Amino acid sequence: MAKEPITPDTQEESSETLTRRKLLAWLTGMGVFGSVTVSAFSNFVFIKPRVTYGQPNRFSIGKPDAYPPGSRLTLDARRICVVRDGNRMAAISTTCTHLGCIVATSETGFACPCHGSRYDQDGTVTGGPAPRALPWYQVSLAPNGELEVDKDIEIEQGTYFNV
Amino acid sequence: MSNQSASPWSVITELPGNIWKSIFRNPLPDSDHGRSATSFTNFFLHMQPVKVHRHSLRLTYTWGLGLISLFLFLILAVTGVLLMFYYVPSTTQAYDRMLDLRGTVAFGIFLRNMHRWAAHGMVAVVFLHMCRVFFTGAYKKPREFNWVVGVGLFLLTMFSSFTGYLLPWDQLAFWAITVGTSIASYAPVFGKDVKFLLLGDSSVGQEALLRFYVLHVAVLPILVTLLVAIHFWRVRKDGGLSRPPEEDEVFPAPAVEPIAVTAAAGATGATVAVAAPKATLTAKLQQKLYGIQGIVRGPFTKIGNVPDRTVFSWPNLVRSELLVFLITVAGVLIVSLYFNAPLEEPVNIMHPPNPAKAPWYFLGLQEMVSYSAFWGGVGIPTLEVIILLLAPYLDRKPGGVGKWFARERLLANSLFMTFVVVNIVLMVIGTFFRGPNWEFVSPW
Numbered sequence: 001m002a003k004e005p006i007t008p009d010t011q012e013e014s015s016e017t018l019t020r021r022k023l024l025a026w027l028t029g030m031g032v033f034g035s036v037t038v039s040a041f042s043n044f045v046f047i048k049p050r051v052t053y054g055q056p057n058r059f060s061i062g063k064p065d066a067y068p069p070g071s072r073l074t075l076d077a078r079r080i081c082v083v084r085d086g087n088r089m090a091a092i093s094t095t096c097t098h099l100g101c102i103v104a105t106s107e108t109g110f111a112c113p114c115h116g117s118r119y120d121q122d123g124t125v126t127g128g129p130a131p132r133a134l135p136w137y138q139v140s141l142a143p144n145g146e147l148e149v150d151k152d153i154e155i156e157q158g159t160y161f162n163v
Numbered sequence: 164m165s166n167q168s169a170s171p172w173s174v175i176t177e178l179p180g181n182i183w184k185s186i187f188r189n190p191l192p193d194s195d196h197g198r199s200a201t202s203f204t205n206f207f208l209h210m211q212p213v214k215v216h217r218h219s220l221r222l223t224y225t226w227g228l229g230l231i232s233l234f235l236f237l238i239l240a241v242t243g244v245l246l247m248f249y250y251v252p253s254t255t256q257a258y259d260r261m262l263d264l265r266g267t268v269a270f271g272i273f274l275r276n277m278h279r280w281a282a283h284g285m286v287a288v289v290f291l292h293m294c295r296v297f298f299t300g301a302y303k304k305p306r307e308f309n310w311v312v313g314v315g316l317f318l319l320t321m322f323s324s325f326t327g328y329l330l331p332w333d334q335l336a337f338w339a340i341t342v343g344t345s346i347a348s349y350a351p352v353f354g355k356d357v358k359f360l361l362l363g364d365s366s367v368g369q370e371a372l373l374r375f376y377v378l379h380v381a382v383l384p385i386l387v388t389l390l391v392a393i394h395f396w397r398v399r400k401d402g403g404l405s406r407p408p409e410e411d412e413v414f415p416a417p418a419v420e421p422i423a424v425t426a427a428a429g430a431t432g433a434t435v436a437v438a439a440p441k442a443t444l445t446a447k448l449q450q451k452l453y454g455i456q457g458i459v460r461g462p463f464t465k466i467g468n469v470p471d472r473t474v475f476s477w478p479n480l481v482r483s484e485l486l487v488f489l490i491t492v493a494g495v496l497i498v499s500l501y502f503n504a505p506l507e508e509p510v511n512i513m514h515p516p517n518p519a520k521a522p523w524y525f526l527g528l529q530e531m532v533s534y535s536a537f538w539g540g541v542g543i544p545t546l547e548v549i550i551l552l553l554a555p556y557l558d559r560k561p562g563g564v565g566k567w568f569a570r571e572r573l574l575a576n577s578l579f580m581t582f583v584v585v586n587i588v589l590m591v592i593g594t595f596f597r598g599p600n601w602e603f604v605s606p607w
Contacts, residue, residue: 047360047374054364076513098536099345101338101364101515113517115533116344117602129533 057151064089064147064163070152072121074105080137080149081105088160091137091149092123098130116142133157197357198475208481212399214473215480218406224299225404227487228292232493233391235285240384242278250330252376254369257332258509265506272503279504281495281546282324286524289320296552297579300564300572302406309397314551316390319383321524326379328522329372335509338519340375341367346532346540354541407565409472517599526593527586533601549581554579 016087042083059078067073067084074081079102080091094110101114109120118127123134138153143150184190189205192198202213218224249268250260264271293313298303302310329340344367348358363370398404474480507516521529530538550557554575563569568576598604 010425026530044360047363048356049363049370052364054366054368057365075588099342099532099540101341101519102513113515114338114519115529116602129536148471 058148060142060146060148061091062146064141072105076102080151081110085160087163089139089147089163090160091139093135093137093151095134096130097125097132097134098128102156103134124157183439192477195475201477202475208477210395210399211476211480212403213476215476216403216406217472217474219404220474220479220482220483224565224567226291226295227483228288228295230484230487231288231491232285232292234488235281235288235495236387236391236464236493238281238492239278239285239440242274242281243380243384245274246278247380252330252373254332254372254510257330258371261331261333261506273499276499276502276504277495280498280502282327282522283522286320286324286493289317290524292580293317298576299405299567300562300569300575302555303405303558303561303564304555306397306401306583309394309401310555310556311552312390312394312397314548316387316394318548319387319390323379323383323387324522324524326375326383329367329375330379330505332372332510334510334516335505335507335520337367337510337512338515339521339525340371341515342519342521342529342532343525344371346528346536349537349543350545399591405565518601520597523590523594526597527589530593530597533597 002065005048061075061078061080061082064084065154067082067089069084069086071084072081074094076094079093079095083090083092084113095101096103096112096114096117098110098112098115101112103110103112103117103119104116109126109153110123111118112128112130116128117125117130119130119134120126123136125131125133135154136157138150138155139162140150141161142148147161187205189197189200192201199213202208202211246264249264249271250256261275264275296310296313325340325343329336344358344361347361348354350357359365361371361374362368363374520526528540528544532542533539535542558575560571563571595606596603
């Protein structure tokens with residue numbers, strides 16, 4: 001009565017022995033798991049665009065003459081503010097570093113209409129929830145005499161381009 | 164019987180009846196057997212139990228909130244598919260199509276109203292449903308995972324609403340999504356990538372509109388449907404809606420269970436209780452009772468030895484569901500008749516509205532974001548979701564199930580009530596007390 005019931009399968013194969021059946025099952029499992037992982041990853045590769053159809057990040061802003069000394073002109077479509085101080089020029093981002101709204105120019109610098117962030121003339125944060133200063137972008141002179149701004153290259157605040 | 168002498172004439176006269184009877188194989192029931200058959204021979208009704216506990220039918224227990232959520236989802240699916248016939252996810256056309264819905268498409272404005280108000284309603288009702296489940300302790304064992312599925316449905320509802328928000332391509336749409344996706348970019352490690360994947364570009368534009376459209380009309384509804392199916396299936400498998408334990412409840416079983424056997428020796432054949440000789444077998448039996456279709460685990464409608472507190476689903480449950488359906492549809496229709504869905508100016512990238520506000524259910528989030536983008540937009544919401552998901556695994560005390568605001572659950576209910584009140588207060592501040600530049604303003 002008290003004897004253990006005989007279970008042939010478990011008696012013959014202890015959990016440590018590797019049978020052909022177990023190996024095949026394990027390989028199949030890993031194959032399925034691997035395929036699923038690779039497909040899931042491929043989907044992310046697929047939906048990450050290789051080209052974007054929006055505005056280019058490097059663009060011309062016209063000849064330096066268009067910006068009189070001492071002017072601060074905002075190019076809303078490009079989301080930059082072109083600053084000319086004497087013969088020195090700079091392009092400051094007008095995209096709020098908080099949540100991406102377009103900052104408006106104010107008497108003291110820039111102010112964001114969305115959550116009340118404020119910046120001074122150089123883009124340094126003076127109030128509100130913005131976590132960091134407005135970035136400055138690289139300005140250069142193209143061979144055709146027009147200024148080029150590259151929004152992919154951020155430069156240190158206060159670095160001007162001499163025209 | 165009459166088949167034997169089927170004359171051509173009777174084939175004609177009996178045709179409508181025969182077609183009807185081939186579709187609805189059960190006549191309107193007038194017996195308990197018939198009422199059972201009605202439930203399990205009909206595709207739609209067989210998703211429900213044949214008999215349902217009286218407690219599940221109490222309006223003041225559920226307020227029908229889960230059902231209303233489902234019906235709002237169905238309304239959204241139907242009106243959404245209809246709107247798809249006229250909508251084009253293109254930055255140059257989307258807004259014009261909105262105007263066409265107003266001006267030229269028959270019932271266009273009405274369908275858009277229904278879709279918009281049902282969406283608002285669904286967010287609110289799903290949230291209220293979550294509150295109901297929490298305050299009645301309905302997420303406790305064995306329903307822990309169904310609570311998790313429910314939280315998933317809540318998040319999907321919010322995300323569906325968020326993706327739908329961009330589609331009209333008006334000022335509100337553009338700036339709400341600009342702010343919303345910027346919040347996502349504050350998430351650590353993957354934040355920037357998530358934003359780029361969502362928008363398909365570095366800022367909101369044509370790619371973002373197309374992506375949000377695909378998510379809104381295909382990916383998210385399919386996920387919601389799948390989770391709803393799991394949600395309902397588990398309700399059935401967990402023995403219906405949660406309810407308080409009954410005094411004569413068989414479960415949970417006492418440690419030593421006497422089983423009733425017919426005493427073979429007794430000439431009278433009297434039933435006597437003897438201590439179970441095979442404790443393990445008895446324990447197994449207590450875990451399993453025979454349902455109509457086989458062995459079912461857990462609490463199950465018992466037969467015979469206890470007072471029957473169940474009623475037939477046909478007509479009791481079906482009638483209640485129909486009533487909730489009618490009220491939901493009527494509510495959406497009435498609101499859609501009297502209030503038009505807002506449509507602002509077309510997108511103007513140069514001029515953000517001031518203040519730029521998200522829809523009301525995101526204004527609590529936006530209010531928190533105005534203090535800190537990371538903590539308000541990512542940190543605290545993520546913590547809230549994690550705690551919500553883990554709630555049934557953190558609160559393991561078994562008592563207080565099936566009753567609103569049970570005394571045993573004072574701590575858990577107080578914590579959840581705090582969570583609800585804080586979020587509602589933030590929402591109210593964001594909605595009524597914030598003006599230009601997100602400055603504090605008085606609504607009066």
